[in-house]
Amino acid sequence: MIYREAGQFRTTYAADQRVFPITQDRVGMAILLLVAFVVVPLTASSYALTALLVPMLVLSLAALGLNILTGYAGQFSLGTAAFMSVGAFAAYNFQLRVPGIPLLVSFALAGLVAAAVGLVFGLPSLRIKGFYLAVATLAAQFFVDWLFTKVAWFSNDSPSGTITAQPMVIAGFPIDTPARRYLLVLSIVSVLALAAKNLSRTATGRAWMAVRDMDVAAEVIGIPILRTKLVAFGISSFYCGVAGALWAFAYLGTVEPQAFDLQRSFQILFMVIIGGLGTVMGAFLGAAFILLFPLFLNWALHLVVRGDLRPGLLSQLELVFFGALIIVFLVVEPHGLARLWQITKEKLRLWPFPH
Amino acid sequence: MAFFVEVLVGGLLAGVMYSLVALGFVLIYKASGVFNFAQGAMVFFAATTYAGLVGLGWSGWVAFVASLGVMVVFALATERFVLRPLVNQPQISLFMATIGLTFVLEGVAQGVWGAEVRGLELGIPDSPLEVKGILISKFDLVAGATAGGLVAVLALFFQKTRVGRALRAVADDHQAALSVGIPLGRIWALVWGAAGAVALVAGLLWGSRLGVQFALTQVALKALPVLILGGFTSVAGAIVGGLIVGASEKVAEVYLGPLIGGGIENWFPYVLALLFLLVRPDGLFGEKRIERV
Numbered sequence: 001m002i003y004r005e006a007g008q009f010r011t012t013y014a015a016d017q018r019v020f021p022i023t024q025d026r027v028g029m030a031i032l033l034l035v036a037f038v039v040v041p042l043t044a045s046s047y048a049l050t051a052l053l054v055p056m057l058v059l060s061l062a063a064l065g066l067n068i069l070t071g072y073a074g075q076f077s078l079g080t081a082a083f084m085s086v087g088a089f090a091a092y093n094f095q096l097r098v099p100g101i102p103l104l105v106s107f108a109l110a111g112l113v114a115a116a117v118g119l120v121f122g123l124p125s126l127r128i129k130g131f132y133l134a135v136a137t138l139a140a141q142f143f144v145d146w147l148f149t150k151v152a153w154f155s156n157d158s159p160s161g162t163i164t165a166q167p168m169v170i171a172g173f174p175i176d177t178p179a180r181r182y183l184l185v186l187s188i189v190s191v192l193a194l195a196a197k198n199l200s201r202t203a204t205g206r207a208w209m210a211v212r213d214m215d216v217a218a219e220v221i222g223i224p225i226l227r228t229k230l231v232a233f234g235i236s237s238f239y240c241g242v243a244g245a246l247w248a249f250a251y252l253g254t255v256e257p258q259a260f261d262l263q264r265s266f267q268i269l270f271m272v273i274i275g276g277l278g279t280v281m282g283a284f285l286g287a288a289f290i291l292l293f294p295l296f297l298n299w300a301l302h303l304v305v306r307g308d309l310r311p312g313l314l315s316q317l318e319l320v321f322f323g324a325l326i327i328v329f330l331v332v333e334p335h336g337l338a339r340l341w342q343i344t345k346e347k348l349r350l351w352p353f354p355h
Numbered sequence: 356m357a358f359f360v361e362v363l364v365g366g367l368l369a370g371v372m373y374s375l376v377a378l379g380f381v382l383i384y385k386a387s388g389v390f391n392f393a394q395g396a397m398v399f400f401a402a403t404t405y406a407g408l409v410g411l412g413w414s415g416w417v418a419f420v421a422s423l424g425v426m427v428v429f430a431l432a433t434e435r436f437v438l439r440p441l442v443n444q445p446q447i448s449l450f451m452a453t454i455g456l457t458f459v460l461e462g463v464a465q466g467v468w469g470a471e472v473r474g475l476e477l478g479i480p481d482s483p484l485e486v487k488g489i490l491i492s493k494f495d496l497v498a499g500a501t502a503g504g505l506v507a508v509l510a511l512f513f514q515k516t517r518v519g520r521a522l523r524a525v526a527d528d529h530q531a532a533l534s535v536g537i538p539l540g541r542i543w544a545l546v547w548g549a550a551g552a553v554a555l556v557a558g559l560l561w562g563s564r565l566g567v568q569f570a571l572t573q574v575a576l577k578a579l580p581v582l583i584l585g586g587f588t589s590v591a592g593a594i595v596g597g598l599i600v601g602a603s604e605k606v607a608e609v610y611l612g613p614l615i616g617g618g619i620e621n622w623f624p625y626v627l628a629l630l631f632l633l634v635r636p637d638g639l640f641g642e643k644r645i646e647r648v
Contacts, residue, residue, distance in 0.1 A: 076447065124629055127636040130446070131390045131587065135579045136632060139625035146622050150615075262576070266454060273451050316466040323458025330452050331440040 003348035019197055036186055041179040049178040050251075056291050057182075057189045058246045063271040063283035064196050065239025070269075071278035072200055073232035074212025075125050076133055079140035080240055080268045082121075085260035086144060087114040087241025088163070088248035089154050095166045096156055103170050107188070107245045114241020115234040117144075122233025126226045129215075141262055148257040162256040165249040181250045188246065192239060197280045199235070208232055209278075274329055276338030285337040297321055361489050362609050363602055368495035370601020371502045372564075375557040376578035377585065377593040378505065379550040384587045385526045386546040387438065388446065392453040395575020396460035397551060399567075401426055402558030406475050406567040407468035415477075419555075426551030429460075434544040461572060472568040477559060498560045505556060506594055509549075513590070522546065526588070580624035584631055586641025595639060600624045 003024050010016040020026045044053065066080045091110035094101055121140040125133055148154050149161040156163070168175035168184070175184050199205050207228045210218040219225050248255045267290060275286020297318050305314070333340060376398060383391040404425050408418035437452050483490040513519040524532040525542050533539055558567075561574055581600045585592025607623045637643060 070447075124633055128632050129636070131450070132583050132632060132636065132638070134390075134450075135583045136625070136629045138576070138579060139622060139629045142622035142625055146618060150618060270451070270454075273447070277447075312470055313466055316462040316470075319458045319462030320466065321462075323455040323460075323462065326455030326458070327437055327452050330444070330448050330455070331437075334441075334444050334448050 002351065003345055005349075019194070019201075033190070036190075037183070041183055044182075046178040049182045052291070054178075054182055054185050054251050055247075056287050057185045058243050058251055059268065059271060059291065060284045060287040061189050061192060061246065062240050062243035062268050063275065063287050064193060064280065065236045065243060066268050067272050067275075067278065067280070067283050068196060068199075068208075068239065069232050069236035070272060071276075071282075072205060072212065073208040073229060073236075074215075075122075075229060075232060076130065077137045077236070078134050078262070078265050078269070079121060079137035079144075081260035081262065081264035082140040082144040083114045083118055083237040083240035084244030084247060084264070085148060085257060086117045086237075087111060087244030088255055088260070089148055089257075090114065090241065091245035091249065092163045092165060093154065093156075103168055103175075103249075107242055107249075110245040111238040111241040114244065115238040118233045118237025118240075119230055122230050122237075125229045125233065138262070141265060145257050145261065160256060162254060163248065164254045165252075168249055175250075185246055185250050188242065192242065193280055193284075196239070200280070204228075204231060212278075270326065274326070274336055276336030279336075279338040281341065282336050282338035285341070289337060293325070294318060294322065357489055359606075361491075362605050364489065364491055365495070366602035366605030367598050368492065368499050368601070369605065370581075370597040370599070371495075371499040371594075372557070372560060372597075373574075373578050373581045373601055374594045374597025375498075375502050375505070375553065375560065376574050377581040377597055378502075378509070378590065379553040379557065380578060380582050381585075381587065381590055381593045382509070382546055382550045382553065385590075386522050387525070387543050388529075389438070389449045389453065390446065390587070391550070392450060392575070393456040393460060394550065394554060394578070395572040396457040396464075397426070397429075397554035398558040398561065398574060399569065399571040400429070400460045400464045400558075401551065401555035402475070402562035402567045402571055403464040403468045403473075405555065405559060406473040406562060409475075410468075410473065419559075422555055423552060426555055427548045430547035430551050431544050433547050434540055438543050438547075439540060457572070461569070465569070470569065472566045473562075475559065475563040475567050477563045494564070501556060501560065502594070505553065506590060509590060518542075518545065577624070580628040583628045583638055586638025589638070589640035592638055592640035600627070603627055 003022075005022045005024075008021075008023055010021065015021070018026075020029060040053070041049070062080060062084055065083070066077065069075050069077050087110045090113040091106050094106035094109050095103075098106070117140070121137060124136050128136055152158070152161075155161045168181070170184070175181055200208075207218070207223045210221070210223055211225060211228050211232075215225055218228075244260065247259070252259065271286035271290045272283065273286070274289055275284070276282030298314075301314055301317060301321075376394060379394045379397065380391060383389055383394070401422055405418050405422040408421055409415065413421070433456065437456060438449075441449055441452055482493055484493050484496070485491075513523060521532070521537045521542055522545070524535070524537055525539060529539065532542075557574075558571065561571055565571065577600075578597075581593060581596040583596075584599055585594070585596025604620050604624050604627075608620050611623075612619050632638070635641075
């Protein structure tokens with residue numbers, strides 16, 4: 001009853017090609033954006049903004065990037081954090097070495113640098129498939145980590161490879177309060193999410209899906225495999241690069257290369273799988289879930305066991321629960337949270353009637 | 356020249372240790388097509404259990420058998436609660452499940468036995484042996500012999516026994532194996548148990564080298580380039596890959612390292628494996644992939 005598309009006719013091509021063809025979706029999205037852009041910055045505490053929402057949005061962006069590569073184009077990658085790292089260090093160096101470069105331009109350039117690195121490590125994907133490729137992308141992970149730690153030029157001769165992001169200023173307007181940072185991140189993420197959503201509906205996006213489903217068949221119908229895969233690697237790395245730059249500039253401020261280690265790559269992979277492969281919404285749901293669940297677990301465990309335990313035991317219990325939850329989740333709903341949302345929508349079409 | 360040979364031999368023997376970990380990966384991948392990321396955690400878990408039991412005053416052999424028992428129980432539980440419900444899911448789901456398993460194992464091992472570093476004394480002398488002016492670690496020799504013995508046993512098991520044949524059948528084609536009456540679940544439990552045993556041996560050797568600590572889980576990351584070099588499906592590949600990775604990484608660290616800043620051990624094997632894969636995309640001994648539309 002509530003979510004019913006009966007009676008909504010698409011009478012023009014433009015109406016047929018909308019991102020959200022159903023009125024309820026459009027209204028819902030408008031309300032969501034209104035809340036995110038207006039209500040949240042006015043009401044949320046600065047803790048919620050800086051410690052929850054900003055990292056959540058930034059990691060959503062990285063998850064979106066990985067989702068383009070893994071969910072749409074079907075190429076496994078365990079090097080997501082490496083591309084984030086490239087983005088962060090590139091943005092820092094552009095700000096440092098190019099006088100007067102606008103912030104957003106340096107972010108975009110950082111994304112492009114990450115994309116270039118992504119292309120290099122994506123090259124083997126023509127020959128290597130599946131887990132061989134996943135392990136091969138680990139080369140990016142370890143190499144980038146080493147490069148930024150050992151070559152002092154990247155971190156402006158800081159001994160441990162740590163960089164401190166420059167203060168953010170856009171057209172003379174300082175981005176210094178939690179609310180402003182949140183709005184900057186939210187704007188960038190929204191634009192890129194819309195771009196990703198649209199990208200998945202173009203010829204490029206369909207070529208990705210064809211390659212994902214069966215690359216030999218895709219080749220037979222005339223899709224250039226190498227170019228399609230490389231474009232996926234490039235665009236995915238662009239998203240990760242921008243996410244890395246935001247992680248450094250808008251969230252942490254001071255970053256060391258180890259902030260982008262293998263654990264981060266796994267975290268983002270979890271977000272994509274738990275959120276739902278091959279969906280834009282899944283990246284956001286997954287990021288929210290993976291970031292919020294440990295907090296919830298911590299709170300719940302503190303509630304159940306009162307502090308007379310061995311120190312460290314609690315964090316180990318958390319680890320066990322988190323691992324078990326992932327397994328349970330994969331067993332119960334292998335298509336992720338986005339699929340659950342789909343099912344909910346199906347139910348809402350009929351509710352409250354049985355048929 | 357003597358120095359080069361010494362570096363090379365040291366590298367080869369260290370490579371054998373990588374092979375031991377890679378063996379566990381290969382066993383599971385061969386029989387169930389699961390890329391078991393938890394192998395490193397299994398190494399850590401097994402070594403911690405052993406060290407913990409010895410710490411309670413158990414004698415070495417009893418602790419060894421008990422740890423083996425724990426690994427078998429773990430294998431049975433994994434088959435029942437992880438693999439069986441996930442039959443027919445895409446490979447990446449199974450891979451993610453093994454990452455989940457990694458967290459569980461790490462949490463349980465540290466929760467039960469504590470997170471501190473333990474020494475492990477196996478009674479193997481770690482004194483250098485001199486052969487024609489070249490120093491070789493006795494410990495590495497014992498490790499190499501153990502790995503060699505393990506591979507021989509596994510090869511015999513795969514080739515000569517009834518269960519081994521069933522295992523190869525499952526590896527070849529799940530459905531065909533099921534249809535001729537091979538119990539899939541039991542085979543999987545068996546393979547995971549065997550991988551657990553290999554993890555225990557690897558854990559003991561690595562543990563007595565590095566101390567039983569959380570860093571043991573990182574050993575798995577060293578085994579991955581070994582795996583792609585040798586091919587996911589080949590026991591022999593794991594050994595040869597391990598030797599190549601061990602030798603080349605040590606030689607590169609000694610001769611190439613000083614030129615570009617050192618510490619290249621972490622990524623060099625990966626880049627080597629990557630370049631190698633460009634020529635042979637299925638590894639040295641991996642099965643040729645035949646693709647049909």
